[in-house]
Amino acid sequence: MYSYSDFDESFVRSRVAQFTQQVERRLDGSLTEEEFRPLRLMNGLYLQLHAYMLRVAIPYGTISPRQMRQLAYIADTWDKGYGHFTTRQNIQFNWPKLPDVPAILSALADVEMHAIQTSGNCVRNVTADHFAGAAADEIEDPRPYAELLRQWSTDHPEFQFLPRKFKIAITGAPNDRAVTRAHDIGLRMVRNAAGEPGFEVMVGGGLGRTPMIAHTVREFLPVADLLPYVEAVLSVYNILGRRDNKYKARIKITVHETGKEEITRMIEERFAELRPLFGGNDQRLLADIRAAFAPPAFRNAPTDAYDAFYKADAVFRAWADTNLAPHRNDQYAIVTISVKAHGQTPGDATSEQMRLMADLAERYGHSDLRISHEQNVILPHVHKSDLPALHAALTQVGLATANVGLISDIIACPGMDYCALATARSIPIATQIAERFKALDLEHDIGPLKIKISGCINACGHHHVGHIGILGLDRAGVENYQITLGGDGSETAAIGDKTGPGFAYDEIVPAVERIVRAYLAQRQGPEETFLMAFRRLGMDPFKAALYENEGAQDAA
Amino acid sequence: MSRRYSPKVVTANRLREGDVVYLTADDQWSPHHHEAELIEDEAHAQMRLLHASAQKLTVVGAYLADAKAGPNGPEPVHFREGFRARGPSNYAHGKQADLRS
Ligand code: HEM
Ligand code: SF4
Numbered sequence: 001m002y003s004y005s006d007f008d009e010s011f012v013r014s015r016v017a018q019f020t021q022q023v024e025r026r027l028d029g030s031l032t033e034e035e036f037r038p039l040r041l042m043n044g045l046y047l048q049l050h051a052y053m054l055r056v057a058i059p060y061g062t063i064s065p066r067q068m069r070q071l072a073y074i075a076d077t078w079d080k081g082y083g084h085f086t087t088r089q090n091i092q093f094n095w096p097k098l099p100d101v102p103a104i105l106s107a108l109a110d111v112e113m114h115a116i117q118t119s120g121n122c123v124r125n126v127t128a129d130h131f132a133g134a135a136a137d138e139i140e141d142p143r144p145y146a147e148l149l150r151q152w153s154t155d156h157p158e159f160q161f162l163p164r165k166f167k168i169a170i171t172g173a174p175n176d177r178a179v180t181r182a183h184d185i186g187l188r189m190v191r192n193a194a195g196e197p198g199f200e201v202m203v204g205g206g207l208g209r210t211p212m213i214a215h216t217v218r219e220f221l222p223v224a225d226l227l228p229y230v231e232a233v234l235s236v237y238n239i240l241g242r243r244d245n246k247y248k249a250r251i252k253i254t255v256h257e258t259g260k261e262e263i264t265r266m267i268e269e270r271f272a273e274l275r276p277l278f279g280g281n282d283q284r285l286l287a288d289i290r291a292a293f294a295p296p297a298f299r300n301a302p303t304d305a306y307d308a309f310y311k312a313d314a315v316f317r318a319w320a321d322t323n324l325a326p327h328r329n330d331q332y333a334i335v336t337i338s339v340k341a342h343g344q345t346p347g348d349a350t351s352e353q354m355r356l357m358a359d360l361a362e363r364y365g366h367s368d369l370r371i372s373h374e375q376n377v378i379l380p381h382v383h384k385s386d387l388p389a390l391h392a393a394l395t396q397v398g399l400a401t402a403n404v405g406l407i408s409d410i411i412a413c414p415g416m417d418y419c420a421l422a423t424a425r426s427i428p429i430a431t432q433i434a435e436r437f438k439a440l441d442l443e444h445d446i447g448p449l450k451i452k453i454s455g456c457i458n459a460c461g462h463h464h465v466g467h468i469g470i471l472g473l474d475r476a477g478v479e480n481y482q483i484t485l486g487g488d489g490s491e492t493a494a495i496g497d498k499t500g501p502g503f504a505y506d507e508i509v510p511a512v513e514r515i516v517r518a519y520l521a522q523r524q525g526p527e528e529t530f531l532m533a534f535r536r537l538g539m540d541p542f543k544a545a546l547y548e549n550e551g552a553q554d555a556a
Numbered sequence: 557m558s559r560r561y562s563p564k565v566v567t568a569n570r571l572r573e574g575d576v577v578y579l580t581a582d583d584q585w586s587p588h589h590h591e592a593e594l595i596e597d598e599a600h601a602q603m604r605l606l607h608a609s610a611q612k613l614t615v616v617g618a619y620l621a622d623a624k625a626g627p628n629g630p631e632p633v634h635f636r637e638g639f640r641a642r643g644p645s646n647y648a649h650g651k652q653a654d655l656r657s
């Protein structure tokens with residue numbers, strides 16, 4: 001894992017010292033709120049409905065056991081004993097008090113963590129495939145590139161005041177687990193005809209009020225050209241971006257208004273200017289960073305105990321079938337720990353759970369932990385012979401839910417329960433859907449199905465790319481939920497289509513159930529997933545299931 | 557034609573703690589919605605808001621929120637204000653826990 005250099009260490013410490021003074025000056029009145037607000041946002045501190053919220057970056061989702069324990073310590077000392085993992089591989093603390101924030105930032109710095117650039121119109125935390133460095137389908141570990149981008153973008157003087165926030169996602173595998181096509185820049189590793197690795201560069205994706213799938217501006221970018229090319233994209237955007245209108249300020253609108261051809265031309269032109277200015281230091285730095293991401297020393301041991309247990313124990317088998325993914329070393333597995341027990345808030349982990357996951361990572365997982373954009377925690381390297389013991393330990397603290405990729409593995413943003421921008425709640429919708437399908441005992445039968453819920457048009461819950469997306473709105477002072485179907489965040493990315501009129505708070509769970517029952521009735525077999533069935537059947541049967549009964553009821 | 561003014565309370569978040577507070581008739585900041593001053597006159601509301609906004613070392617983001625009279629004092633009208641007065645619905649955190657007596 002990457003360790004801070006002396007430069008990183010002193011930079012983060014100096015930012016803590018700087019913000020400590022800013023908080024003091026705010027508390028003694030030398031700074032007004034108008035002056036202080038941008039300063040606190042630069043350090044990840046928001047004011048939400050009931051309290052402040054501190055957003056801490058977990059760069060490319062990678063975190064060590066020691067860091068995880070420190071998050072638990074922060075949760076216990078200055079918050080309410082839990083944290084919320086988000087779709088952007090951050091953790092949010094919902095209850096810090098302003099005078100305590102400097103101490104929290106200092107505790108984070110003690111374990112090489114920070115909240116810098118988790119807000120504001122700058123390059124945000126770079127997100128990556130949560131299976132990076134472990135996945136069987138991976139070309140190369142994308143995290144050294146993500147770390148290079150992080151170092152380059154942190155405090156980059158040209159890009160501190162972009163027209164709007166800027167999000168980069170990167171994956172080293174052809175199967176896109178990082179939703180790269182919904183980011184300002186998406187980077188997907190591919191090989192060229194000569195077999196060399198490089199990046200497909202996608203620009204102008206984004207969700208929010210105008211959802212767009214990114215355009216490919218470069219089919220193949222040699223890895224050595226990464227920084228100058230990304231810098232070219234940023235600098236073209238920095239000039240063209242619509243600073244006059246917040247709703248048109250994201251690069252997706254710039255790409256849309258400029259046209260893909262023209263913007264590609266401008267990026268290439270700028271790239272030609274910038275390329276010679278990169279004299280090779282970036283590549284030397286990259287080589288050092290790469291060394292820090294060397295794979296762990298994999299154990300070579302028999303896996304028969306796992307095979308036997310898998311056959312013998314049905315509960316373990318159900319968990320293994322949903323929560324394990326293929327590792328590049330076939331004696332190993334990638335374990336997803338579901339932080340989505342039915343009825344629990346998606347993405348919330350208690351300090352006790354954090355500490356246990358840290359312990360388990362040390363005992364069984366080569367001390368590596370990941371946070372996924374789907375709000376779960378990953379142990380990327382577990383030897384198969386350790387899986388039964390790991391599963392037993394997880395069961396004891398309620399972390400063995402066998403639902404990864406299923407209907408109750410829901411992404412939900414904080415919504416009206418916490419967020420000052422929300423127009424409706426999202427968390428209780430998620431917990432009710434999960435509990436409903438658990439009561440029906442249908443979720444394993446339904447198979448892979450991604451539900452994603454946002455509490456307003458900003459789409460932090462990725463609802464546009466949910467197979468079933470749910471958007472909470474305020475209709476004349478009442479919560480109302482709009483459904484989209486057919487969204488997809490993978491390499492076959494698509495924005496979901498609206499079904500029609502929305503549903504009231506107490507109608508939305510039955511509505512989802514009608515959709516799912518229509519799918520079960522019409523699928524060609526269990527191997528046809530919800531998304532495949534939707535693509536074959538189109539909207540009509542689902543619309544009928546959603547709305548026809550309603551008409552009948554009205555007529556009755 | 558003047559429309560009837562819908563009554564308001566002045567609300568904000570406390571600077572240090574960040575929690576939700578309401579301006580009372582005797583110029584205190586109360587954590588209880590029902591202790592807020594229910595303001596039925598627009599000009600008076602603007603004056604009270606100015607008064608609240610000037611308290612830069614106590615509160616942040618003061619604004620006027622719709623409210624209605626209830627048996628124990630003003631009650632929220634919009635569900636957003638209901639959550640602010642109570643706390644989140646997924647845990648017994650915030651006011652619903654802190655103010656339990
Ligand atoms: C609670 C405080 C939050 C605030 C004030 C906030 C604000 C926003 C806003 C204004 C946007 C729209 C940006 C645009 O379209 O230009 C947005 C988008 C987004 N936010 Fe949040 N957000 C919050 C929490 C979260 C959380 C908890 C997550 C992760 C679960 C998250 C992840 C995202 C994502 C993925 C998008 C959409 C992708 C994009 O187009 O950027 N945000 N957020
Ligand atoms: S989608 Fe809206 S409600 Fe949900 S976290 Fe984002 S801004 Fe808040």
